[in-house]
Amino acid sequence: MTLLDAPQYDPARARRNLLIAQCSVGAVLLLLISWWLVAGRPVDWPWNWNRYLFGRHAANNFLAAVEADDLTKAYGIWINDKNWQQHPAQHSVYPYSRFQGDWSPTSPDNEYGPIKSHKIAEAAHYGNGVLIAVLINGRKTNALNLAYDPKSGQLSYAPPGVTLYLGP
Numbered sequence: 001m002t003l004l005d006a007p008q009y010d011p012a013r014a015r016r017n018l019l020i021a022q023c024s025v026g027a028v029l030l031l032l033i034s035w036w037l038v039a040g041r042p043v044d045w046p047w048n049w050n051r052y053l054f055g056r057h058a059a060n061n062f063l064a065a066v067e068a069d070d071l072t073k074a075y076g077i078w079i080n081d082k083n084w085q086q087h088p089a090q091h092s093v094y095p096y097s098r099f100q101g102d103w104s105p106t107s108p109d110n111e112y113g114p115i116k117s118h119k120i121a122e123a124a125h126y127g128n129g130v131l132i133a134v135l136i137n138g139r140k141t142n143a144l145n146l147a148y149d150p151k152s153g154q155l156s157y158a159p160p161g162v163t164l165y166l167g168p
Helices: 011-038 044-068 072-076 096-103
Strands: 118-126 131-134 144-149 154-157
Touching: 011 044, 044 072, 044 118, 044 131, 044 144, 044 154, 072 096, 072 118
Parallel strands: none
Antiparallel strands: 118 131, 131 144, 144 154
16 A cells, blocks of 8 residues: 555544544533533633632531531531541631631621521632622522632631622
């Protein structure tokens, strides 16, 4: 066989290769759209979507624990340390006693009262993390703004004066 001798054209093989290519592109697009939907439909680059996904997941787990009045579990989610009770001195910046004062249903510092339900209204990129606006107890305004740090996995309050606009 010389360099100029081409193999004979096989229409079945060409059709099969085209079908494989089309199915591969379709599967990648389907996975990309599914990932976008699960991450909460963020308006950001795809390599940042996991920030939204993990931030929304941490906020949901945290607020579900607060709703169940399981503050020890909620504190572990807040500081991203499930075994925080074995070394409470490491978390002296925001100790558990202060956390109880902020999130306990009977605390006078808790401006939301007993938290019975929550809904994540919006999540947006802020600095290196994600800012999450949560509507507590069916409220339509005055959302609780939490910040999620993807490097440490910790939740915190949003910086003063920083809120997400939820519309009129």
